[in-house]
Amino acid sequence: MNEFEQHSRYQEPVPVKKSNKFKSIMSTVLAGVVGSAITLASVNFIETDAGNQLQPQTESVTENNSNIVTTQTSAKSSGSIADIIETSSKSIVGITNIQSQSNPFSQSQGNVESGSGSGVIFKKEGSNAFIVTNNHVIEGASKVEVSLYNGEKVDAEVVGADALTDLAVVKIDAVKAADVIEFGDSSVLRAGDQVMAIGNPLGLDLSRTVTQGIVSAVDRSISVPTSAGEWEMNVIQTDAAINPGNSGGALINTDGKVIGINSLKISQNGVEGLGFAIPSNEALPIVNQLIEKGKVERPYLGVSLADLAQIPDMYLDNLPENVDSGTMVTYVDPNSAAAAAGLQEQDVIVEINDEKVGNASDLRRYMYTKLETGDNVELKIYRDGKQQTLKVALSAANAE
Numbered sequence: 001m002n003e004f005e006q007h008s009r010y011q012e013p014v015p016v017k018k019s020n021k022f023k024s025i026m027s028t029v030l031a032g033v034v035g036s037a038i039t040l041a042s043v044n045f046i047e048t049d050a051g052n053q054l055q056p057q058t059e060s061v062t063e064n065n066s067n068i069v070t071t072q073t074s075a076k077s078s079g080s081i082a083d084i085i086e087t088s089s090k091s092i093v094g095i096t097n098i099q100s101q102s103n104p105f106s107q108s109q110g111n112v113e114s115g116s117g118s119g120v121i122f123k124k125e126g127s128n129a130f131i132v133t134n135n136h137v138i139e140g141a142s143k144v145e146v147s148l149y150n151g152e153k154v155d156a157e158v159v160g161a162d163a164l165t166d167l168a169v170v171k172i173d174a175v176k177a178a179d180v181i182e183f184g185d186s187s188v189l190r191a192g193d194q195v196m197a198i199g200n201p202l203g204l205d206l207s208r209t210v211t212q213g214i215v216s217a218v219d220r221s222i223s224v225p226t227s228a229g230e231w232e233m234n235v236i237q238t239d240a241a242i243n244p245g246n247s248g249g250a251l252i253n254t255d256g257k258v259i260g261i262n263s264l265k266i267s268q269n270g271v272e273g274l275g276f277a278i279p280s281n282e283a284l285p286i287v288n289q290l291i292e293k294g295k296v297e298r299p300y301l302g303v304s305l306a307d308l309a310q311i312p313d314m315y316l317d318n319l320p321e322n323v324d325s326g327t328m329v330t331y332v333d334p335n336s337a338a339a340a341a342g343l344q345e346q347d348v349i350v351e352i353n354d355e356k357v358g359n360a361s362d363l364r365r366y367m368y369t370k371l372e373t374g375d376n377v378e379l380k381i382y383r384d385g386k387q388q389t390l391k392v393a394l395s396a397a398n399a400e
Contacts, residue, residue, distance in 0.1 A: 081212070084256040085196065089208045091121040091181035092250055094147035094200045095133050095156070095170070099140055111143060118199035118249030119146065119170065120258060121177050122287075129177030132287050133248030134263055135161045135168045139227060146172055147200075147207065149179075160290030163228035164368070166263055167283055168248075169290045181250065184257030186279035189218050189236065197240040197262055197275070199249025206245070213240030213273070222276065223361070224264070230361045235276040236260045242275035251277040299373045299394035302336020303329045303343060305360040318385030319348060325358040326350040326382075341392040344383065351380035367394070 096116045102109045117137030123130040131146065138144050144156040154176050161168035193215040200207045217237040224233050238251060242265045251260035260277030289296050305327045308316065315328070329347045332339050349357050357363045371377060373396045381388050 085210050088181055088252055088256045089198055090149045090179040092198045092208050093119045093121060093131060094207050095119045095137055095248060096145040097138055097141040098143040098145060100142040116245060117247040120250045121180050124174045124177060124180055127174050128171045129174040130291060131170050132261060133168050135163050135166045137248045138168050144170055148176060160294040162286055162296045163226045164231045165286050167286045169287055182257050183280045183284060184253050184255060184259040186259045186281045189215050189259060191215055191217055194254050195238055195240055196252050197242055197246060197249060199246035199262060201243035201245045211241035213238050229364060232365055234282055236279050238275050238277060239273035240275060297396060298368050299371050300396055302333035302338040304331035306330050307359040319382055323350060323382060327357060327360040327363060337392050337395045341390045343390060348382040349379055353377050
């Protein structure tokens with residue numbers, strides 16, 4: 001269980017503050033996370049990296065030799081669109097999520113396909129070929145099956161997954177992977193740049209479908225509900241058609257390099273051409289961590305939270321009238337940093353390191369983007385109507 005999981009007993013929606021008009025509009029529409037049978041309600045998935053805000057760079061990202069890095073993008077296309085697609089498509093795979101299901105009548109258990117999506121072969125190392133996809137494509141799977149360019153289907157092993165950023169890595173036998181595709185530098189993208197989306201809309205029958213469009217906008221921020229809590233994702237907006245089943249597929253530039261992982265779209269009557277992808281520069285640090293450690297390490301506070309709008313008024317009687325935002329502690333892990341610092345149930349957190357906490361998402365975002373394991377933080381809280389300041393030494397995440 002994630003330490004910030006909000007309790008479902010509070011039925012009112014959590015208010016999410018939007019910094020501009022676009023966000024306000026986005027929060028009112030229904031967005032389907034793009035996956036044939038795997039969808040999320042409201043504006044969806046997931047923590048492109050919503051967590052790590054990379055500074056724009058014009059140079060290649062430098063990391064240790066075992067990590068995947070972005071490569072320079074040339075000013076002009078190196079070939080025709082058809083040539084680029086023919087080469088790139090060989091690295092795009094279909095991914096089927098297979099889950100165990102019990103039959104209450106026969107007392108038996110079997111496997112059923114619960115949905116499908118897309119993936120990108122981006123690295124071959126030793127006997128393994130690594131594929132990046134969306135977390136929601138493989139989430140809950142007891143078995144993951146990969147459909148290759150030649151139509152062959154092989155079993156895959158989940159290397160690691162991160163619900164907040166909606167990224168996952170699976171691996172297959174390197175012998176089965178014919179080609180890999182490079183990541184491009186998403187920081188140089190501009191509105192108007194030509195892009196293409198490759199994936200498997202509506203399932204494997206339409207595998208490696210190509211759609212073309214432009215970058216509609218960069219650095220969009222969308223609030224996305226995930227299985228690990230709500231997250232603010234930084235995404236590339238494109239009008240290249242993205243449909244259910246495209247999740248985890250590649251958004252490529254005219255150099256044939258991956259500059260985004262297709263993840264979500266706006267799904268509403270009368271709305272077209274609003275697709276979103278996780279930028280390559282946001283995805284790569286997460287992907288490399290998943291390969292190295294199997295998970296993304298984040299600082300761990302050790303609490304469950306519910307925002308004030310979800311709390312019955314009877315529990316808020318002691319709060320001063322001027323306190324109209326914050327998040328209430330509903331559970332404290334007895335072995336956590338929060339417990340060691342003296343945080344208690346029904347404490348209302350209103351600030352972290354002098355930054356206002358409007359809701360649980362604000363607290364999570366600040367911790368995951370500005371803090372590391374071992375950092376000391378100050379939490380301003382209200383307990384029994386009185387303000388207090390607690391100092392917390394953050395530990396490593398251990399909720400799993």
